[in-house]
Amino acid sequence: MRKLLLEHISEPGIETFDVYRKKGGYASVEKSLKTMTPDQVTEQVKASGLRGRGGAGFPAGMKWSFLDRKSDKPRYLVCNADESEPGTFKDRYLMEKIPHLLIEGMITSSYALGAKTSYIYIRGEYMYIVRILEKAIEEAYAAGFLGKNILGTEYSLDLYVHPGAGAYICGEETALLESLEGKRGNPRLKPPFPAIAGLYASPTVVNNVETIAAVVPIINLSGDEYAKIGLGKSTGTKLISASGHINKSGVYEIELGLPVEEFIYSDQYCGGVWKGRKLKAVVAGGSSVPILPAELILKTAKGEPRLMTYESLSDGGFISGTMLGSGGFIVMDETTSIVKNLYTFARFYHHESCGQCSPCREGTGWMEKILHRLHHGHGRKEDIDILVDVAKKIEGNTICPLGDAAAWPVASAIRHFRSEFEECVNNSMKVKELVH
Amino acid sequence: MELKFSNNTLSLVNKIIKRYPEGKQKSALLPVLHLAQSEFDGWLSPEVMDYVASLLTIKPIEVYEVATFYSMFNLKPVGKNLLEVCRTGPCWLRGAEDMVAHIERKLNIKAGETSADGNFTLKTVECLGSCGSAPMLQCGANYYENLTEEKIDQLIEKLRDKGVRSSYLKSVEINS
Numbered sequence: 110m111r112k113l114l115l116e117h118i119s120e121p122g123i124e125t126f127d128v129y130r131k132k133g134g135y136a137s138v139e140k141s142l143k144t145m146t147p148d149q150v151t152e153q154v155k156a157s158g159l160r161g162r163g164g165a166g167f168p169a170g171m172k173w174s175f176l177d178r179k180s181d182k183p184r185y186l187v188c189n190a191d192e193s194e195p196g197t198f199k200d201r202y203l204m205e206k207i208p209h210l211l212i213e214g215m216i217t218s219s220y221a222l223g224a225k226t227s228y229i230y231i232r233g234e235y236m237y238i239v240r241i242l243e244k245a246i247e248e249a250y251a252a253g254f255l256g257k258n259i260l261g262t263e264y265s266l267d268l269y270v271h272p273g274a275g276a277y278i279c280g281e282e283t284a285l286l287e288s289l290e291g292k293r294g295n296p297r298l299k300p301p302f303p304a305i306a307g308l309y310a311s312p313t314v315v316n317n318v319e320t321i322a323a324v325v326p327i328i329n330l331s332g333d334e335y336a337k338i339g340l341g342k343s344t345g346t347k348l349i350s351a352s353g354h355i356n357k358s359g360v361y362e363i364e365l366g367l368p369v370e371e372f373i374y375s376d377q378y379c380g381g382v383w384k385g386r387k388l389k390a391v392v393a394g395g396s397s398v399p400i401l402p403a404e405l406i407l408k409t410a411k412g413e414p415r416l417m418t419y420e421s422l423s424d425g426g427f428i429s430g431t432m433l434g435s436g437g438f439i440v441m442d443e444t445t446s447i448v449k450n451l452y453t454f455a456r457f458y459h460h461e462s463c464g465q466c467s468p469c470r471e472g473t474g475w476m477e478k479i480l481h482r483l484h485h486g487h488g489r490k491e492d493i494d495i496l497v498d499v500a501k502k503i504e505g506n507t508i509c510p511l512g513d514a515a516a517w518p519v520a521s522a523i524r525h526f527r528s529e530f531e532e533c534v535n536n537s538m539k540v541k542e543l544v545h
Numbered sequence: 546m547e548l549k550f551s552n553n554t555l556s557l558v559n560k561i562i563k564r565y566p567e568g569k570q571k572s573a574l575l576p577v578l579h580l581a582q583s584e585f586d587g588w589l590s591p592e593v594m595d596y597v598a599s600l601l602t603i604k605p606i607e608v609y610e611v612a613t614f615y616s617m618f619n620l621k622p623v624g625k626n627l628l629e630v631c632r633t634g635p636c637w638l639r640g641a642e643d644m645v646a647h648i649e650r651k652l653n654i655k656a657g658e659t660s661a662d663g664n665f666t667l668k669t670v671e672c673l674g675s676c677g678s679a680p681m682l683q684c685g686a687n688y689y690e691n692l693t694e695e696k697i698d699q700l701i702e703k704l705r706d707k708g709v710r711s712s713y714l715k716s717v718e719i720n721s
């Protein structure tokens with residue numbers, strides 16, 4: 110299987126500039142700054158079909174082409190390294206192990222966008238990675254890849270790391286920009302979109318760590334060559350964070366199109382469900398995406414093998430499908446209480462709601478409370494329908510998608526595992542705890 | 546005594562402010578609050594927040610509203626070591642609750658409390674991006690992963706009386 114991002118990950122010293130450079134690092138900066146115009150770089154990213162790796166899967170080249178290039182204000186590229194979606198830890202892995210890949214992607218991308226100052230907004234808990242990135246940035250300055258007149262060209266760029274301080278909502282791009290301006294992380298009403306009025310009301314592109322890193326192989330290979338990797342509209346490779354009840358958790362770079370079954374059971378990846386148990390359910394793209402029972406994650410409702418692509422995972426819509434999301438792949442074995450797992454997610458979203466819109470602020474609280482009592486055996490008969498109703502009333506009625514992200518897991522868990530919720534009510538007793 | 550950063554930290558603050566455009570010094574607020582928290586006993590008192598406001602020439606209320614929004618800022622004193630155990634789905638699946646219960650028994654406190662000797666505060670937190678090495682806890686800037694009860698016992702012995710709050714100071718010393 111082809112690796113584009115993690116190819117050199119086990120090379121000793123790959124976190125240093127020298128080793129990274131010896132392995133061909135920074136070639137995309139040389140190629141773009143010396144032989145391409147900024148628009149040509151953007152064209153290559155468009156041709157690659159690369160879709161945003163932060164969760165929403167929006168085409169990166171298209172986002173770049175929306176950037177207001179007529180404005181006389183400075184333009185900014187901001188890297189979203191907030192990574193707080195439960196189940197997701199791929200950006201951490203990439204930044205920790207091969208920090209120069211992100212720095213290289215930031216330089217090439219900033220050149221394409223005409224940004225003279227760029228920021229990496231990283232969640233505050235990753236403080237030790239702030240240190241790793243700052244060291245890498247210092248090396249890149251010393252080698253002439255950052256600062257004034259990079260590689261003797263006209264292009265100059267300053268790059269800074271900015272730590273957050275613990276708030277999932279700051280991963281939402283407009284909340285992130287508010288936070289970077291030194292404010293509470295309250296998402297902004299859109300429009301205007303960041304491409305028109307983002308950081309300091311200037312034209313801004315916000316992209317995920319992995320998206321920006323993928324620009325490196327795209328420029329090195331060409332957009333068309335990159336587009337040949339993967340399957341259909343799901344081009345390239347994707348980092349998947351695998352966790353839960355599997356034998357081998359960790360971060361895997363897969364070529365998009367890999368069958369889900371192979372990902373779960375092959376020794377190259379998750380190595381199967383732990384303790385020889387049966388697979389019960391999977392949350393395939395981070396806590397926000399719908400949960401699927403074993404039979405629907407392995408095969409679509411039509412009986413076709415489910416593949417790791419944006420299209421295949423969403424086949425069947427929310428009735429029988431889910432989303433690739435951030436690639437946070439959480440596996441649950443047959444002993445798992447779906448109600449309890451959902452309760453931890455509901456508690457999470459309630460904790461993380463910024464509180465600006467009442468459906469989200471109040472609704473996430475109700476969902477947590479109801480799930481708490483269901484899980485603890487105090488559930489009432491009407492609770493399940495109330496949960497479905499609350500989720501429905503949040504969905505689509507909020508400023509930012511956190512509301513939807515809180516509603517989808519609830520709606521899908523009840524859709525696929527309703528009997529388990531009913532059992533909680535009927536037994537009126539504490540649900541089976543997870544037995545290890 | 547008047548509250549003041551060390552000279553070393555003050556020069557860091559000035560370097561950080563320069564990362565943002567002229568007049569946008571408020572952008573430095575989160576990094577500077579991290580510095581303040583590590584320099585002034587691991588929490589942000591009203592006096593500390595007022596001091597940060599004066600350094601960044603913004604109103605105190607602008608600091609309060611931010612400090613109360615972000616979960617990493619402590620608005621009350623904490624023990625020498627803040628043990629933050631993740632309890633979200635993926636960590637729960639791998640036994641996070643047992644780890645919390647073990648620490649509670651061992652230190653004779655509940656989550657949210659500080660041990661009688663002032664050495665440890667226990668806090669439960671949401672996903673820290675370590676789900677593949679669950680269960681886990683964070684203390685200061687360090688991640689402790691694939692936890693077992695034995696590993697926790699060793700860690701507690703190691704940290705007792707030490708005081709690892711945050712190493713943001715160290716991390717920005719390298720570059721800025």
Ligand SMILES: Cc1cc2nc3c(=O)[nH]c(=O)nc-3n(C[C@H](O)[C@H](O)[C@H](O)COP(=O)(O)O)c2cc1C
Pocket residue numbers: 160161162163164165166167169189190191192193194277278279280281282283315316317318320321509510511514
């Ligand atoms: C509540 C919420 C949290 C988010 N968290 C993240 C995050 O941690 N990292 C990220 O890259 N995108 C996150 N996003 C998506 C961003 O808003 C944005 O779409 C993304 O950074 C764009 O980058 P991409 O197109 O390269 O994926 C989040 C969105 C929402 C609504």
Ligand code: SF4
Pocket residue numbers: 278295296461462463464465466467469470507508509510511512
């Ligand atoms: S949906 Fe929730 S998180 Fe998003 S803006 Fe509204 S209250 Fe805040």
Ligand code: FES
Pocket residue numbers: 195196197631632633634635636637671672673674675676679681
């Ligand atoms: S769920 Fe605990 S680190 Fe992600």
